[in-house]
Amino acid sequence: MPTIELNCLLHGDTPDIDNIFSVEIDAEMAVSKLKEIIKEKKQDTVYFDNVNFKLWNVSESNEKLSILFENPNAIIEKKLEGKMLAETDRVFEYFSHELNKEYIHIIVEVPGYHLTFASCAKRKELVPSDKIIFKEDSFEKESEIIGIAKGIRIQFINKSEKYKLYSFIEFIEKVNESRELSSEKETKSSVGQNMIKNLMFHLHVSNEHLSWSDFHKHLIRQRKLTKDLENTMMNEDKLERLGGRKVLSIQDDVVFEKLSAAEDAFLEKFRRDEISATNFGLVDGKEVIIVMLDLPEGSLLKFYLPPVFEGFPVIIDYGLVQPFHRSYHEKLMPGISIGWFNNPPNALTLSPLVQTPSVPGGFYFLTARHGVGKKGSPVCQPGKVDDGCATVTKYNSLSIDNDGYLIDYAFCRLSNNNRVPETDQNKIYGAEINVSSFKTSVGNDDLNRKVDVKKVGKSTFFTERKLKYKWVYVRSAAFDPPKNGYALRVVGSHGPFAGPGDSGAPVFDRDNRLLGIIHGGVKDQSSTYVIPINLIIEHARQRRHVQFQLL
Known part of the structure; x- marks a missing residue:
C-alpha cells in the first residue's frame, strides 16, 4: 500500500485551516504507529496526559464538523457516524478508498483538550466578573460571569433584557438570536465554527484579553503545569519502589488470570513512553503489579500512576528490557x-x-x-x-x-558443513529433545492460553516454565535509542526462565515444536520475552523472499 496523507483535527479546535494538520503514513502500518506520529507532531501544543487518546475516522466536510462546537456534548460516533480506530488494526483497513483531500479524515480526541464553560467554571478558570465578548464587524455583545458555585451562570443583556445562561450552547443561541435581529444580519457568519473565532475573553484578575484560540492554549498550558505538580506530589508520597526485592511468580491459576487482566487494564489506562514494561508477581508475599520505568533510578515522576489498581498494589522499578x-x-x-x-x-x-x-x-x-x-x-x-x-x-x-x-x-x-551432526541435527544440546517443527502461527485460539514451554540456553541451561499467549508492550535496550514493541512473555515459576547469555535460545512446547527464540528480560524479575518463530519466518519471507525449513 502507498503512503497516504490524512487530515486531522483535535477535538476542541475549530475546523478551520489554521487548526487542521496533516500526517503521512504507510497504509500498511498499525494504527498504534499513526498515534505515535500524531503525538510527536502535536506534542509541543497538546498535553498528552493520557497517551491512550482516541482517533475517530469521520471523513466529513468542515461545515458538518461545526456540530462539535454548536453542541459540545455531541457524540462523534452517533452524530458524525465516526468509527474509532483500533490500535492493532492497520491503517488501510479504514482508509482503503480514495480520500477527499478537502475533508477532515480523523478527529483526535485527547482527554481534557475539549473545553466547555462548565469545565472552566468547575476548575475556576472562569470566575465572576470575567467577561465573554462576541465581536463581528460592528456587531458586539458582552456578557459577564456572575456565578460558578453551582455550575456556571452567565448574565447576558440584549436590548435591556437580562438573561441568565448556564452553558456554552445557551450563550451561542442567544448571541445568534441577537445577530439575526440586527440590521446587518445578511453579512453575519453562520452558527458554529466562525462564531467561535469571534469570541473574546476578558479575565479580570490578570486583565488579559484573549481570543478563543489563545484562551484555549492558555488553559491547556495551565492545566498541564498543575497536573505535573499534582502528579509529582502524589507519586512521591504513595508509590512504592521495588528496591532490589525478589519477585516470585504467581502459582494460583485464578489469581494469575486476575492479575493478568488487571495488568491489561492498567496499560490501557496509563500506558506511556516512559513505561518500559509491566509485570506481576509476589513481592514480600503480596500480589502486586510491577511497572518498569525508562527513567534514571530515583527520578521524580511527572505523571500520575496509581498506588493501587483494581485492588493490587503498584510497585515501580527502573530500567529497560535488556537483551540476553x-x-x-x-x-x-x-x-x-x-x-x-x-x-x-x-x-x-x-x-x-x-x-x-x-x-x-x-x-x-x-x-x-x-x-x-x-x-x-x-x-x-x-x-x-x-x-x-x-x-x-x-x-x-x-x-x-x-x-x-x-x-x-x-x-x-x-x-x-562438516560441523553439522550426521544425525539428529536439531537435537538440543544436553537434552533428549529433537526440535520437530515450527509453530507457524499464533491464532485467536492461542491468545490468552497458557502452555508449558522449555528452553536450553548458554547461561541457565534447561528450564521449564509457563507461557501465556499474550502480546505485551515492552521498551527494549537492544535499540539505540530504546524502542517500544510487542513480544510474547514467559513467566518463571521458580526463578527466571532465562538470563544473560541466553539470547537466541530456542523455546519449544511439549510437542517439541519451536515457538520462538529468547530476546531478553528484566533484571531481578522472572519474566522473559520471546520473539515468535512465525514472525521470524514470515518477516524473512516478505522482506528477503526466502523460506527456511528445519534440517
Whole structure:
C-alpha cells in the first residue's frame, strides 16, 4: 500500500485551516504507529496526559464538523457516524478508498483538550466578573460571569433584557438570536465554527484579553503545569519502589488470570513512553503489579500512576528490557554458546539449524540479531580462537515491524558443513529433545492460553516454565535509542526462565515444536520475552523472499 496523507483535527479546535494538520503514513502500518506520529507532531501544543487518546475516522466536510462546537456534548460516533480506530488494526483497513483531500479524515480526541464553560467554571478558570465578548464587524455583545458555585451562570443583556445562561450552547443561541435581529444580519457568519473565532475573553484578575484560540492554549498550558505538580506530589508520597526485592511468580491459576487482566487494564489506562514494561508477581508475599520505568533510578515522576489498581498494589522499578547476550563444541547444535568478535565480546545461544531451497548446500543456524554483527560479520564459538564458525547473512533484522511487533533474528551461514551432526541435527544440546517443527502461527485460539514451554540456553541451561499467549508492550535496550514493541512473555515459576547469555535460545512446547527464540528480560524479575518463530519466518519471507525449513 502507498503512503497516504490524512487530515486531522483535535477535538476542541475549530475546523478551520489554521487548526487542521496533516500526517503521512504507510497504509500498511498499525494504527498504534499513526498515534505515535500524531503525538510527536502535536506534542509541543497538546498535553498528552493520557497517551491512550482516541482517533475517530469521520471523513466529513468542515461545515458538518461545526456540530462539535454548536453542541459540545455531541457524540462523534452517533452524530458524525465516526468509527474509532483500533490500535492493532492497520491503517488501510479504514482508509482503503480514495480520500477527499478537502475533508477532515480523523478527529483526535485527547482527554481534557475539549473545553466547555462548565469545565472552566468547575476548575475556576472562569470566575465572576470575567467577561465573554462576541465581536463581528460592528456587531458586539458582552456578557459577564456572575456565578460558578453551582455550575456556571452567565448574565447576558440584549436590548435591556437580562438573561441568565448556564452553558456554552445557551450563550451561542442567544448571541445568534441577537445577530439575526440586527440590521446587518445578511453579512453575519453562520452558527458554529466562525462564531467561535469571534469570541473574546476578558479575565479580570490578570486583565488579559484573549481570543478563543489563545484562551484555549492558555488553559491547556495551565492545566498541564498543575497536573505535573499534582502528579509529582502524589507519586512521591504513595508509590512504592521495588528496591532490589525478589519477585516470585504467581502459582494460583485464578489469581494469575486476575492479575493478568488487571495488568491489561492498567496499560490501557496509563500506558506511556516512559513505561518500559509491566509485570506481576509476589513481592514480600503480596500480589502486586510491577511497572518498569525508562527513567534514571530515583527520578521524580511527572505523571500520575496509581498506588493501587483494581485492588493490587503498584510497585515501580527502573530500567529497560535488556537483551540476553553474554566451552567449545566441534559439532554445532541448538543450545550451545556462540559469540561475536566485538569489544567487549558478546555471548549468546545457537538456535535450530535450518536450510533453504533457494541456496542448495547451505546450512544456517538461527540466533538473535542483537547479539551478532551486521551482514558479513563472523560468529565464533567461545573456547576456540578461529575465524568463526559462521557468518551473519543478509537474512537478519532488529526492528519494529509495521504492526508494532518486536523483530530480532539473524540466520548465520555455517563456514564448514562438516560441523553439522550426521544425525539428529536439531537435537538440543544436553537434552533428549529433537526440535520437530515450527509453530507457524499464533491464532485467536492461542491468545490468552497458557502452555508449558522449555528452553536450553548458554547461561541457565534447561528450564521449564509457563507461557501465556499474550502480546505485551515492552521498551527494549537492544535499540539505540530504546524502542517500544510487542513480544510474547514467559513467566518463571521458580526463578527466571532465562538470563544473560541466553539470547537466541530456542523455546519449544511439549510437542517439541519451536515457538520462538529468547530476546531478553528484566533484571531481578522472572519474566522473559520471546520473539515468535512465525514472525521470524514470515518477516524473512516478505522482506528477503526466502523460506527456511528445519534440517
